[in-house]
Amino acid sequence: MTRRRLGTMLLAAAVTAALTAHSAQAQSAPPAFIDFDWADPARSRPVPARLHWPTDAAPGSRVPLIVFSHGLGGSRRGYSYLGRYWSARGIASLHVQHAGSDSSLWAGNPLAVVDRLQRAAHESEALARALDLRFALDRMLSSPYGAHVDRQRVVAAGHSYGANTALVAVGARVMREGRWVEARDPRFGAAIVISAPPFYGESDLASVLSRITVPTLHVTATNDVIQIPGYYSPAADRLKVFNAIATPRKLLAVFEGGSHSVFTDRAFTGGPALNPKVKLATAELTLAFLDLVFEGNGATLARWNVTWQPLLASAPGAAPSPLPAAHSRRMAQGATDLVSSP
Template sequence: MTRRCLGAMLLAVAITAAAPVNPARAQSAAPAFVDFDWVDPARSRAVPARLHWPTSVASGLRVPLIVFSHGMGGSRRGYSYLGRYWAARGIASLHVQHAGSDSSLWVGNPLTVVNRLQRAAHESEALARAWDLRFALDRVLSSPYGTQIDRRRIVAAGHSYGANTALLAVGARVMREGQWVEARDPRFAAAIVISAPPFYGESDLASVLSKITVPNLHVTATNDVIEIPGYHSPAADRLTVFNGIATPRKLLAVFEGGSHSIFTDRSFTGGPALNPKVKAATAELTLAFLDLAFDGNGTTLTRWNATWQPILATAPGTALSPVPVARSRRMVQGSEVGLVASP
């Protein structure tokens, strides 16, 4: 893949902060989902989506919404453990499928899969994915579900390529032909960034990420290495993205060991014992982050740190404020990396 193509996997989107509102936390039984087969007529582009929705929402109560973007070759069916977890706790999530970089990439002649991946990583597709989130959010807010969504608590989230898409939705941008290219949607009030690839070909990462001002949570692992045909990204790249974001309203959690795909629905990657623990910890951490971002309440995060300390290489701290960067002697894929120290 060309560095130029991959450089635009993260483009743009700045956002306003949400007013503090207590999220619904009462666990509901048997969360449900509904599939949508939307088509964006302006782009003649299919935008399938799956909405995980709490089955019991009290009359008059509005729920938060997480708009989730899958990684390369994924689909709306993926990351279901997160969708189920959120829905069971009163949070809706809309899992958007990106037609140009979804599971269809793995169908066809295996000898041409690298070419298909290259096209999927092109910056035109990176930008199209961000527009997919905007279109899907428009549609769900105008649906009957929209009246029950708290518009002050809408979150962009994603894994891998989807993490890049989420960053596009909250303020990342690149310069092309003397103009900033961005896809900012001010309705997103926070971001959950899991295993974000870097901005290849972008020499000024600070400028690329400078417009991200919403609270953002980053989740990775010491063995979070991206390895697909034609593309390699070491675990240290995940930390480079985190460190490149200037706003102090950010948190970083790094699990010990793991893998890049441990955050997907796959059951054994990263080790059969560690895999379910990382999934459970990640799901719980997202809610602790929302408590902190929207409520200023760090109590849940303090408990989370105590519970999951045994599998952490780096804990996220308990405040959305500047944290010191310490040099770790831990070697990740042969490179020393900076780890954020827990304050």
């Protein structure tokens, strides 16, 4: 992978101005959020969630909804920069917390942390996390906010383990003891997949991901390495997940440098200068993706490419990042190709 340096100086000036404006907007009018302490009685399982709701949604309007799953050891409080960005632009996001693989993993005897991580990564917990998204979406849509959600624009999203959770929610599955372990929810019309690990123990990713037909956005970085007690995954694994999805309705963005946790709320990982740029670029890319998927509008993606190209890398044998839009139509009209290789 090689760094693309053309236009770096111009980009730095543009990013500085954008970040300054974004920061001022966030400080002057912080979007509201609401915490829910739900519990699924059928599974005797708590499902806390935080809703970032658009503060300027017009009365009677319907807003898109992103249901977000955190990474291993996270919580509903995480990825707040995305929640703030989306809500400031008319998009609601529901950040779900997964008991058993949330921040409670870091509490208790440090000598037992590997055992706790292994239990959290077990397929039973992976399935439980996807069912958390289903339950939280049920509760959300049946709440007073549900009447204001555009049910044709509901998206599953997540980072790291949460990216796997989002993929399960849109159709990923594994075979265990002669039966499929799956939890696809047809209400999700697209997925945002940030730093997806491999499905550990699965050698045939194409089989695991074969039933995913909704459009997917994949975001990663050349230094997106997962290294926690008991687990190691190189950055190339993110590209394997992208390449294993058969549908051409997918986009890939690979940032040069960065880190696995650059996409979290942590401020300095991946480098203090690069970190805020990657966050802003990722947030903007999600909106460009939604415009392409739900509006058939590739103009936002084209502008994004021009602005952020100097931060992107291309991988040998993989598509450029992201792929150019081609033959876009509204999903309701039966679009088959949202993107194509050059």
